[in-house]
Amino acid sequence: xxxxxxxxxxxxxxxxxxxxxxxxxxxxxxxxxxxxxxxxxxxxxxxxxxxxxxxxxxxxxxxxxxxxxxxxxxxxxxxxxxxxxxxxxxxxxxxxxxxxxxxxxxxxxxxxxxxxxxxxxxxxxxxxxxxxxxxxxxxxxxxxxxxxxxxxxxxxxxxxxxxxxxxxxxxxxxxxxxxxxxxxxxxxxxxxxxxxxxxxxxxxxxxxxxxxxxxxxxxxxxxxxxxxxxxxxxxxxxxxxxxxxxxxxxxxxxxxxxxxxxxxxxxxxxxxxxxxxxxxxxxxxxxxxxxxxxxxxxxxxxxxxxxxxxxxx
Numbered sequence: 001x002x003x004x005x006x007x008x009x010x011x012x013x014x015x016x017x018x019x020x021x022x023x024x025x026x027x028x029x030x031x032x033x034x035x036x037x038x039x040x041x042x043x044x045x046x047x048x049x050x051x052x053x054x055x056x057x058x059x060x061x062x063x064x065x066x067x068x069x070x071x072x073x074x075x076x077x078x079x080x081x082x083x084x085x086x087x088x089x090x091x092x093x094x095x096x097x098x099x100x101x102x103x104x105x106x107x108x109x110x111x112x113x114x115x116x117x118x119x120x121x122x123x124x125x126x127x128x129x130x131x132x133x134x135x136x137x138x139x140x141x142x143x144x145x146x147x148x149x150x151x152x153x154x155x156x157x158x159x160x161x162x163x164x165x166x167x168x169x170x171x172x173x174x175x176x177x178x179x180x181x182x183x184x185x186x187x188x189x190x191x192x193x194x195x196x197x198x199x200x201x202x203x204x205x206x207x208x209x210x211x212x213x214x215x216x217x218x219x220x221x222x223x224x225x226x227x228x229x230x231x232x233x234x235x236x237x238x239x240x241x242x243x244x245x246x247x248x249x250x251x252x253x254x255x256x257x258x259x260x261x262x263x264x265x266x267x268x269x270x271x272x273x274x275x276x277x278x279x280x281x282x283x284x285x286x287x288x289x290x291x292x293x294x295x296x297x298x299x300x301x302x303x304x305x306x307x308x309x310x311x312x313x
Contacts, residue, residue, distance in 0.1 A: 012093050013069070014042045014095050014096060015042060015043035015044075015097070015111060016044050016046060016089075016092030016096070017035055017045045017111075018046050018085070018088030018091075018092055018097065018098070018099050019031070019035075019046065019047045019048070019102060020081070020084040020088045020099070020102075021047060021049055021052065021060075022050040022078065022084070024102030024103060025055040025059060026103070027102060027104075027218060028103075030105060030138070031101070031103060031104060034106050034107075034108070035100060036069070037108045038111045038112065039108050039109050040115055043069060043094065046073070046091050046092050047064075047073065048075065048087045048091065049072065050079060050081070052074075073087070073091060075087070078240045079240075080238045080240055082190070082238050089181060095178055096177060098111070098114070100173065103220065103222075104173065104216060104217055104218050105134065106214055106215050106216060107216075109214060110129060110214040110215065111175070113212065113214060114127040114129070114175035117210060123205055123206055124151075124207065125176060125177050125204050125206065126171065126174045126176045126201060126205075126207045126208070127175050127210060128146070128173070128175070128207065128208075129174070129212055130143065130211060130212060130213045130214070131144045131170040132213040132216050132217070134217065134218050134219070135218070135220070141219060146168070148161070148198075149208065150162065151206045154273075155202070155264065155270050156273035158202040158206065159202050159203055159261075160277040162198055162202045163277060163278070163280040163284070164280050166198065168217070169194040169198075171198060172197070173217075174207075176201070184200045185263075188252060189239060190247070190249050193238070193252070196256035196257055199260055200260035200264070203261065203264035203266060204264070204265065231249040231250065231288075232247065246296055246299050246300075249292065250285065250288030250292045251289060251292050253285070253288075254278075257278060257281060258278070
């Protein structure tokens with residue numbers, strides 16, 4: 001870790017960076033180093049530690065003691081990845097907000113570039129740079145195109161293209177207006193709720209892409225998409241106490257989009273157009289709704305057989 005001087009900032013920084021973490025000691029130091037090396041300095045880092053059991057807490061205390069821009073909070077229990085993301089935002093104070101993962105990196109000009117763009121584009125709700133995928137050692141894998149430069153005036157067009165193009169949650173690590181985030185439901189407690197969150201955010205205003213590769217997404221074995229075989233197994237990340245319980249992750253995504261449309265600050269005509277755009281989601285992921293019902297039927301049969309064996313024993 002590089003030596004640092006205790007930094008003094010004004011009482012309320014303009015930008016907040018939320019860093020939710022759970023057992024992130026492997027990559028946490030370089031993640032913090034690249035944030036503290038930003039050319040834009042009027043920011044705070046809000047770390048919400050989801051009751052880590054590794055060396056995360058010690059690392060965070062060390063960094064916070066050397067830079068007053070870091071505020072560290074440790075949850076008394078694991079509240080799930082989505083609630084921990086939401087908590088980092090709710091503890092933030094800046095006009096602009098950005099989430100940062102404990103295993104990703106970014107260029108030193110990321111905040112400066114995004115702040116400048118949001119200052120210029122007062123209609124935009126989110127500004128994000130292009131993404132370069134890196135491996136466990138930080139070496140480049142490939143450049144990833146998100147195709148989510150949603151600068152359309154129509155909310156239904158932005159929403160429709162989000163449904164069509166969403167693959168990875170890279171855009172969630174862009175810079176956003178805190179006042180708009182407060183009007184959303186943030187992340188739901190289910191796998192892929194980031195898709196629903198971005199869909200709702202797109203209903204509030206345009207997304208602007210910076211044509212520079214300033215965000216470096218680390219791909220490694222500990223990622224949910226590689227660690228878990230399917231959405232049902234991955235639900236343990238959202239509901240740590242939910243092992244053995246019945247979940248409907250695909251239905252949660254589907255109904256989450258519908259709820260976002262219902263709450264959106266748009267005209268009734270645009271609302272209807274957004275509802276019709278849900279055919280895009282159904283075309284891409286609709287089979288998951290049936291899969292949820294099959295899993296539920298299998299679960300009910302297992303519960304019935306378990307109950308019968310206990311009665312007969």
